[in-house]
Amino acid sequence: MDMREFVDSAKRMFDPDMKRAEKKKNGTILVVDDELANRLKLAAILEEEYDILFAENGRQAMDLLMHRSEEITLVILDLRMPVMGGTRVLREMKARETLRKVPVLVVTADKNSEVECLRLGAIDFLTKPYPADEVIKARVAHAIALSRDRKIIDFSKIDALTGLYKRDYFFQSAAKIDQQNPEKNMDAVVVDIHHFHVINELYGKLYGDKVLRQLGAKLTAKAKQFNGIVCRKEADSFFAYWPHRENYLHVLNDLSFGGGDDTSVHLRMGIYENVERSLDIERRFDRAQSAANKVRGTLYKAVGIYTHDMHEKEILEDKLTEEFPRALQDNQFIVYYQPKFDIQQEKPVLYGAEALVRWIHPTKGLVGPNVFIPLFEKNGLITELDRYVWRQTAAQLRAWKESYGIDFRISVNVSREDMGDPQLTGFFERLLDEYKLEHGDMVLEITESAYAGDSKRVISTVSRLREMGYLAEMDDFGTGYSSLNMLHQMPIDALKLDMQFIRDAFRPGSDTRLIQLVIEIAKYLNIPVIAEGVETYEQVSVLKDLGCDYVQGYYFSKPIPAHEFEHFLEERKKIDKQLHLKQEDERIECNV
Numbered sequence: 001m002d003m004r005e006f007v008d009s010a011k012r013m014f015d016p017d018m019k020r021a022e023k024k025k026n027g028t029i030l031v032v033d034d035e036l037a038n039r040l041k042l043a044a045i046l047e048e049e050y051d052i053l054f055a056e057n058g059r060q061a062m063d064l065l066m067h068r069s070e071e072i073t074l075v076i077l078d079l080r081m082p083v084m085g086g087t088r089v090l091r092e093m094k095a096r097e098t099l100r101k102v103p104v105l106v107v108t109a110d111k112n113s114e115v116e117c118l119r120l121g122a123i124d125f126l127t128k129p130y131p132a133d134e135v136i137k138a139r140v141a142h143a144i145a146l147s148r149d150r151k152i153i154d155f156s157k158i159d160a161l162t163g164l165y166k167r168d169y170f171f172q173s174a175a176k177i178d179q180q181n182p183e184k185n186m187d188a189v190v191v192d193i194h195h196f197h198v199i200n201e202l203y204g205k206l207y208g209d210k211v212l213r214q215l216g217a218k219l220t221a222k223a224k225q226f227n228g229i230v231c232r233k234e235a236d237s238f239f240a241y242w243p244h245r246e247n248y249l250h251v252l253n254d255l256s257f258g259g260g261d262d263t264s265v266h267l268r269m270g271i272y273e274n275v276e277r278s279l280d281i282e283r284r285f286d287r288a289q290s291a292a293n294k295v296r297g298t299l300y301k302a303v304g305i306y307t308h309d310m311h312e313k314e315i316l317e318d319k320l321t322e323e324f325p326r327a328l329q330d331n332q333f334i335v336y337y338q339p340k341f342d343i344q345q346e347k348p349v350l351y352g353a354e355a356l357v358r359w360i361h362p363t364k365g366l367v368g369p370n371v372f373i374p375l376f377e378k379n380g381l382i383t384e385l386d387r388y389v390w391r392q393t394a395a396q397l398r399a400w401k402e403s404y405g406i407d408f409r410i411s412v413n414v415s416r417e418d419m420g421d422p423q424l425t426g427f428f429e430r431l432l433d434e435y436k437l438e439h440g441d442m443v444l445e446i447t448e449s450a451y452a453g454d455s456k457r458v459i460s461t462v463s464r465l466r467e468m469g470y471l472a473e474m475d476d477f478g479t480g481y482s483s484l485n486m487l488h489q490m491p492i493d494a495l496k497l498d499m500q501f502i503r504d505a506f507r508p509g510s511d512t513r514l515i516q517l518v519i520e521i522a523k524y525l526n527i528p529v530i531a532e533g534v535e536t537y538e539q540v541s542v543l544k545d546l547g548c549d550y551v552q553g554y555y556f557s558k559p560i561p562a563h564e565f566e567h568f569l570e571e572r573k574k575i576d577k578q579l580h581l582k583q584e585d586e587r588i589e590c591n592v
């Protein structure tokens with residue numbers, strides 16, 4: 001080493017924070033050694049490829065690590081030093097979560113220390129006296145590469161936000177637990193946060209992340225107590241696998257916590273008890289998820305247990321999923337139509353219809369949409385079914401336009417899964433072109449939960465569709481938890497009140513003030529209101545007085561096949577003809 005190299009290295013040694021003219025690409029190495037000559041030698045060998053920090057003893061090294069662990073790529077650590085030796089540094093690094101994975105290359109002349117250093121987390125060794133420069137460079141490069149490989153593996157195993165296992169590694173670990181405890185009864189548990197999206201929307205993502213970390217910490221503590229394991233599956237959904245427990249309400253109470261700032265965090269749990277070992281791990285948690293879904297939408301029942309009835313439902317769902325392609329090919333899915341009426345006229349007048357799919361199964365008969373729609377939403381088949389329904393509806397609408405010549409709209413359901421399809425707008429454009437329809441002929445119904453669940457993506461997609469000329473209805477308003485003041489942010493052309501919202505308002509002892517409030521806000525925003533599930537003359541009359549524009553429900557008609565629906569089109573054609581004749585008479589009288 002010449003004098004210039006010595007001076008440059010010394011400057012860095014005594015001013016480790018001195019700015020470099022050029023940041024090295026390969027990372028930063030902390031050299032910890034009480035011998036000045038050793039520090040200078042390592043700096044001279046490595047400084048062309050790495051930034052170098054120095055510490056004279058273990059205490060200085062720990063200070064640097066505590067403040068700058070994110071930038072330190074490797075520690076070259078001498079074992080024998082005053083104040084704090086290298087072995088103690090290794091112990092303290094192992095005890096701290098933030099330092100545990102910083103790679104350490106130990107420098108020692110004592111072969112007997114190597115086993116203990118490996119046990120404490122050392123990644124490799126350099127011997128004293130130092131080997132050739134190229135050997136040192138190779139050892140350092142190998143240690144850094146090995147550490148980065150480990151971090152890549154850890155990243156694939158560990159959720160960055162909570163520090164819990166990711167799903168795939170969790171399943172592998174659960175399988176090992178089964179192997180090691182073949183006779184032990186185990187439970188598969190799903191835990192999630194009731195309407196977590198509302199927490200994110202009201203308080204922001206950073207606050208939501210804090211809540212997820214709190215729940216992750218509580219689940220980790222509970223898993224340690226029960227000798228089990230836990231993972232974050234996705235979003236606010238967590239899995240746990242541990243020996244069978246008897247009282248899960250007590251477990252849930254232990255996990256519950258407040259979010260702070262006067263907010264409450266309500267948890268929901270689904271359990272598949274005493275799992276069947278012949279089922280693969282993922283299927284066991286599907287059953288636990290089914291149990292959790294049974295308590296979805298209520299704060300009063302927070303624990304669901306997988307039952308025999310759920311098992312029978314699971315068998316049916318497997319069968320329906322298997323038969324779906326053939327059912328689509330054989331046109332077993334039939335589109336029914338439920339009329340919508342304009343009730344602000346002197347007499348209710350047919351305004352449009354909603355297309356609703358029914359499955360006429362060759363052996364099971366009519367399979368209710370409450371059975372197959374949630375199933376296909378869960379397994380991803382809903383997008384294929386939706387496209388089938390849209391095409392059938394477009395063809396029927398074209399036929400009715402040619403037969404009856406009336407201005408008529410049909411609304412079709414667009415699932416949340418459809419919102420993520422990059423081909424969505426292209427499909428609708430080709431469909432309208434094929435059947436010579438206008439953009440306003442098919443109204444797109446998107447559920448309130450879709451707006452609330454992934455609002456940015458849905459709002460962006462719906463805004464783009466509306467710019468192209470399509471009309472959008474928010475369906476099922478009143479079932480979710482969107483705040484009323486969010487309505488002005490949502491790109492919609494009509495607001496559809498959910499049938500349960502209507503039924504609850506007309507129950508004995510209830511009132512319609514909330515419906516009135518929603519209608520008034522919608523009127524202020526120039527958004528027409530549709531009420532579904534209307535069943536009585538009283539409901540029609542009250543809704544008309546409140547200013548509701550359109551209704552659909554059993555009072556007028558249940559959903560019916562196309563050939564039966566044509567009765568309503570005949571009536572509408574007669575009304576249009578009478579209106580036209582009346583206008584002609586008025587025009588003649590005016591001319592006279």
